[in-house]
Amino acid sequence: MAEHVRVAVIGSGFGGLGAAVRLRREGITDFVVLERADSVGGTWRDNSYPGCACDVPSHLYSFSFAPNPDWPRTFSGQEHIRAYLEHVTDTFGLRPHLRLGAEVRRMTWDAQELRWDIETSAGRYSADVVVSAAGPLSDPKVPEVPGLDSFPGKVFHSARWDHGHDLTGQRVAVIGTGASAIQIVPAIQPKAGRLTLFQRTPPWVMPRVDRAISGAERALHRTLPLTTQLRRGLLWGIRELQVQAFTKHPNQLGLVEKLAKQNMARSIKDPALRAKLTPDYRIGCKRILLSSTYYPALTQPNVDVVASGLSEVRGSTLVAADGTETEADVIVFGTGFHVTDMPIAERVVGADGRTLAESWKDGMEALRGAAASGFPNWMTIIGPNTGLGNSSMILMIESQLNYMADYLRQLDVLGGRAALDARPSAVHAWNRRVQDRMKRTVWNTGGCTSWYLDASGRNTTIWPGTTGEFRRATRRVDLAEYEVLRAPAANSEGEKAKKDDKDEVTA
Numbered sequence: 200m201a202e203h204v205r206v207a208v209i210g211s212g213f214g215g216l217g218a219a220v221r222l223r224r225e226g227i228t229d230f231v232v233l234e235r236a237d238s239v240g241g242t243w244r245d246n247s248y249p250g251c252a253c254d255v256p257s258h259l260y261s262f263s264f265a266p267n268p269d270w271p272r273t274f275s276g277q278e279h280i281r282a283y284l285e286h287v288t289d290t291f292g293l294r295p296h297l298r299l300g301a302e303v304r305r306m307t308w309d310a311q312e313l314r315w316d317i318e319t320s321a322g323r324y325s326a327d328v329v330v331s332a333a334g335p336l337s338d339p340k341v342p343e344v345p346g347l348d349s350f351p352g353k354v355f356h357s358a359r360w361d362h363g364h365d366l367t368g369q370r371v372a373v374i375g376t377g378a379s380a381i382q383i384v385p386a387i388q389p390k391a392g393r394l395t396l397f398q399r400t401p402p403w404v405m406p407r408v409d410r411a412i413s414g415a416e417r418a419l420h421r422t423l424p425l426t427t428q429l430r431r432g433l434l435w436g437i438r439e440l441q442v443q444a445f446t447k448h449p450n451q452l453g454l455v456e457k458l459a460k461q462n463m464a465r466s467i468k469d470p471a472l473r474a475k476l477t478p479d480y481r482i483g484c485k486r487i488l489l490s491s492t493y494y495p496a497l498t499q500p501n502v503d504v505v506a507s508g509l510s511e512v513r514g515s516t517l518v519a520a521d522g523t524e525t526e527a528d529v530i531v532f533g534t535g536f537h538v539t540d541m542p543i544a545e546r547v548v549g550a551d552g553r554t555l556a557e558s559w560k561d562g563m564e565a566l567r568g569a570a571a572s573g574f575p576n577w578m579t580i581i582g583p584n585t586g587l588g589n590s591s592m593i594l595m596i597e598s599q600l601n602y603m604a605d606y607l608r609q610l611d612v613l614g615g616r617a618a619l620d621a622r623p624s625a626v627h628a629w630n631r632r633v634q635d636r637m638k639r640t641v642w643n644t645g646g647c648t649s650w651y652l653d654a655s656g657r658n659t660t661i662w663p664g665t666t667g668e669f670r671r672a673t674r675r676v677d678l679a680e681y682e683v684l685r686a687p688a689a690n691s692e693g694e695k696a697k698k699d700d701k702d703e704v705t706a
Contacts, residue, residue, distance in 0.1 A: 200323075201316065201317075201322075201323035201324055201325045202231070202322070202323075202324050202325075203314070203324070203325045203326070204229050204230050204231050204324065204325075204326050204327075205227060205229040205230060205326065205327050205328065206222060206227065206229070206230035206231075206326060206327065206328045206329075206330060206607070207230065207231055207233060207315065207317055207324055207326035207328070207329050207330070208222075208230060208231070208232045208233065208329075208330045208332060209232075209233050209303055209329065209330070209331045209332055209333050209543070210232075210233075210234060210241060210331070210332040210333045210334055210337070211232050211234040211236075211239035211240065211241060211288075211297065211332075212239075212240060212241015212242055212243065212244075212284070212332065212334050213241060213243075213262075213284070213592070213593060213596055214241070214332030214334055214580035214581055214596050214599075215232055215234070215239075215241065215330075215332035215580070216232075216239060216284060216287055216288060216293065217262060217332075217580070217593075217596050217597065217600050218232075218330045218332055218580060218600060218603060219232050219291070219293045219296055220262070220264065220265075220287065220291045220293070221600040221603065221604055223291060223292070223293075224264075225604050225607065225608075227607065228296075230296055230326075231296055231297075231298050231324065231326075232293065232296050232297050232298065233298050233301045233302075233303055233317070233319055233324070234297060234298065234299050234300075234301060235300070235301065235302030235303070235320070236299065236300070237299050237300055238285075238299065239284055239285060239288050239297070240281045240284050240285070241284075241334055241336075241337070242334060242336040242337065242358075243277055243280045243281045243284060244281055245337075245358045245359070246277060246357065246358050246360075246379065247277055247278075247360055247362070248357045248358075248360040248379060248382070248383050248386075249360075249382075249383060249386035249387055250382035250383055250385060250386030250387075251276065251277035251379070251382060252274055252275065252276040252277060252382060252409075253274055253275060253276075253277075253280060254274065254378060254407070254488070254489045255274075255590070255591045255592075256273055256274060256434050257270035257272065257273060257274065257275040257279075257280075258270060258427060258430045258431045258434060259431055259434040259435060259438075259590070259591040259593070259594075260275075260280070260591050260592075260593055261283060261593060262287065262593060262597065263431070263593075263597060265286075265287050265290065265291075266420075266424065266427045266428070266431070267283055267286075268417055268420030268421040268424070268427055269417050269420075269421070270412055270417075271411060271412060272409055272410065272411055272412060273408070273409055273410055273412060274407060274409040274489075298319070298321060300320065300321050301319040301320060301321035301322070302319060302320040302321075303317060303318070303319050303333075303543070303546060304318045304319060304320065304546060305317070305318045305546050305548065306318075306329060306546060306547045306548065306577075307548040308548065308549050308550050308574065308575060308577075309325075310550055310684075311686070311687070312325075312616075312686065313327070313575070313576070313616050313617070313618045313684060313685075313686045314326060314327055314576075315327075315328075315329045315576065315577065317329070327576060327610075327618075328576045328577075328578070328606075328607065328610070329576065329577045329578070330578050330579075330580065330603060331543060331547070331577065331578065331579045331580065332579075332580040332581070333541065333543040334580075334581055335536060335537075335538040335541060335581055335586070335660070336358075336536045336538070337536065337537075337541070337542075337543070338536055338537045338541070338542045339356040339357075339358045339359060339532070339534075339535075339536055339537075340534055340535050340536050340537050341356055341532050341534060342374075342509075342532070342534055344509055344510070344511065344512055345510075345511045345512070346511050346512035346513055346514075347512045347530075349512060349513070349514055350512050350514070350515065350527075350530060351514060351515055352515060352527060352528045352529050352530065353528070353529045353530070354529075354530045354532070355530075355531060355532070356531075356532045356533075356534070357379040357380070357383060357531060357532065357533045358379075358536070364529070366387055366390050366391055366529060367390050367391075367392075368390075368391075368392040369391060369392055369393075369528040369529050370391070370392055370393040370395070370525075370526055370527045370528045370529070371387060371391045371392075371393070371394050371395070371527065371528070371529045371530075371531060372394075372395045372396075372397060372509075372517050372525060372527040372529065372530050372531070373394065373395070373396050373397065373531045373533055374397045374508075374509050374530065374531065374532045374533060374534055375397070375398075375399070375532065375533035375534045375535070376396065376398045376399070376400065376401060376402050376533075377402070377486075377488075377533055377534075377535055377650075378486060378488055379533040379535075380396070380533035381402065381404065381488050381490045381493040382490065382493075383531065383533060384396060384493060384496050384497070384502075385490070385492035385493055385495070385496040388496045388499055388501065388502060391501060392501065393501050393502075393503070394501060394502045394503070395502075395503045395504075395505060395517075395525045395527065396497070396502065396503070396504050396505065397505050397507065397508060397509045397517070397519060398475070398476075398504055398505065398506055398507070398508075399507065399508035399520075400478070400485070400647065400648075401475065401476045401477060401478045401506075402478065402485060402486075402487075402488045403456070403459045403478050403482040403483075403485070403487050403488065404459065404462065404463065404487075404488045404489070404490055404493055404494065405455075405458065405459055405462060405487055405488070405489055406462055406489070406490075406491045407489035407490050407491045407492075408491075409491070435590070435591075435594070435666070438589055438590040438591075438666075439590075439665050439666065439667060441589050442589065442590075442664065442665045444483075444641075445483050445588055445589060445640060445641050445642070446636070446639070446640045446641075446663050446664060447639060447640075449481055449483065449639075449640070449641035449644055449645060452481060452482050452483050452641060455482050455483070455487075456481070456482040459482055459487075460477070462494070463476060463477070463494060465494075466494035466495050466497075466498060467494055467497070467498060468498075469498070472497065472498070472504065475504055475506040476494070476497070476504070478647075479646070480645050480646040480647035481641055481644070481645035481646055481647075482641075482645075483588065483589075483641040483642070483645060484641050484642060484644075484645025484646060484647035484649060485645075485647050485649045485651075486588060486649075487588075487589075503525070505519045505521075505523050505525065506521070507519040507520040507521035507523060508520050512530075515527060515528070517530070535650050536650075538650050538660060539562075539563060539650075539652070539653035539654070539659055539660060540556070540653075540654075543555075544556040544559055544563075547574065547577065549571075549573040549574040549575075549577075550573050550574070550575060550620065551573055553573065555571060555574060558571060558572075558573060558574075559571075561655070562653050562655060562657050562659050563582075563583035563584075563653070563659040564583050564584075564626055564627070564629075564630040564659065565579060565582045565583045565584075565621075565626065566621040566625050566626045566629050566680060567602060567629060567672055567673050568581075568582040568583055568584055568585035568595075568599065568662070568669075568673070569582055569599055569602055569603070569606075569673070570619075570621040570626070570681075571621060571626070572620065572621045572622065572623045572625075572626045573620065573623075574620070574621075575618040575619060575620040575684055576610075576618040576619060576620075578599075578602075578603055578606065580596055580599050580600070580603075581595065581596065581599070582599075583630075583659050583660070584630075584633045584637075584658075584659060584660065584661060584662055584663075585599065585662050585669070586651070586660045586661045586662060587661070587662060587666070588641075588642065588651075588661055590666055591666075594666040594670075595662065595666060595669060597670075598666070598669050598670040598672075598673045599673060601670070601673055601674055602673040602674075602675075602676065605674075605675050605676045606619065606676050608676075609676050609678060613683060615685065615686075616685065616686035617683055617684065617685055617686075618683070618684040619676075619678075619681040619682070619683060619684070620681060620682045620684055621680060621681055622680055622681060622682055625679075625680035625681070633662075633663060634657070634658075636663040636664065637658050637661070637663045640658075640661070640663050642658055642661050642663075643658055
């Protein structure tokens with residue numbers, strides 16, 4: 200028999216744990232967190248590759264309701280972020296709600312009962328409301344390379360690092376030049392016999408001003424919590440001021456581009472290598488990467504840069520699109536994730552029997568980044584157009600948690616068996632406004648192809664404004680944007696009342 204809960208949260212990364220904490224703070228304890236792995240942490244559990252760290256300052260990359268005065272570095276590593284999430288889990292008493300090893304296989308809306316039926320690898324559940332926090336960085340993307348199956352050596356993705364395989368003295372090919380690759384390359388270069396980087400598109404790289412946080416600073420933050428808040432506020436404010444350049448005035452990024460070129464010139468003296476590494480698009484079009492070790496690593500005698508993507512594998516020979524051939528013992532894919540085609544969408548079946556993936560076949564869209572039409576009482580954390588190009592995603596997550604909390608309050612106010620379904624007109628109107636604002640941003644005009652864009656070239660990933668604007672937009676649920684669904688009520692004789700199961704609430 201299925202276990203029924205008021206709320207089922209999917210995933211236990213920052214989004215899922217944040218939702219669980221917020222539910223408890225709202226006085227809701229009838230919920231479960233369904234997690235496919237055997238521990239919490241989300242992307243910070245899965246990504247344990249050498250050199251893995253965050254490119255957002257630690258005091259901003261943490262929950263406002265769970266400040267950490269003991270971050271060891273200004274940009275903390277994966278192990279410290281994962282430990283922080285374990286600490287949040289314990290501090291807020293979330294372990295009784297966790298259902299580990301429970302991968303969601305299918306979620307189906309029951310229009311008669313107004314609930315979600317959920318099939319997992321560990322049993323069945325039903326829930327009045329589903330909060331999907333699977334996250335866009337959950338499922339690694341490995342390109343379909345002809346002949347890859349013939350490769351005799353080791354192959355793995357950066358998010359599925361094989362720690363049992365020793366790279367010492369081996370010929371290692373790293374595919375991709377994104378945020379993971381620029382951390383992996385410097386970390387494994389001293390150990391590899393030969394390291395070849397396949398670069399389809401060079402990134403813009405700025406210095407990473409990282410340092411250890413002194414014991415005195417940490418003691419100050421523990422003694423005077425206000426100092427932690429001030430530090431966080433300063434980091435937030437600086438990034439809010441940068442948003443206009445990304446969203447309205449991309450030409451203002453020219454100065455930043457000049458600084459990035461100077462950063463490259465300091466480490467890359469070879470003109471030919473510098474030419475390979477210089478992007479031909481406006482800085483900011485792809486995510487600006489932070490590293491002070493990437494460029495120096497590329498100048499080492501055991502490193503080659505192939506300025507072309509991997510196009511074919513012939514046994515142990517890797518062939519680039521430009522014809523360059525490289526022998527390798529190990530292939531490491533740093534090729535990102537299924538962001539605009541999240542696999543979880545294939546497992547969500549809505550009111551009309553269509554999956555969310557089918558509903559989104561022409562591009563993802565959700566009301567205020569949270570609610571999809573035809574999927575009642577289903578919300579997503581880090582949904583369409585909620586990503587950021589220059590600040591902390593925790594700010595966006597907390598805004599969506601405000602929206603989730605008010606969504607549940609509205610259901611309480613409505614009373615009885617009720618559900619909210621985002622009106623198609625409201626979803627489309629919201630999406631039109633977002634896409635209209637997107638037209639002038641650097642992500643759309645900067646001249647690059649990035650993972651921010653879906654297969655049709657539409658930016659369904661990034662929020663084209665400040666985090667403050669998004670917080671104001673998600674502070675309250677506007678019932679005019681939803682249809683209220685009612686379950687058929689039973690009368691005193693046990694018969695179903697004959698009434699329409701949809702009541703419309705107007706403004």
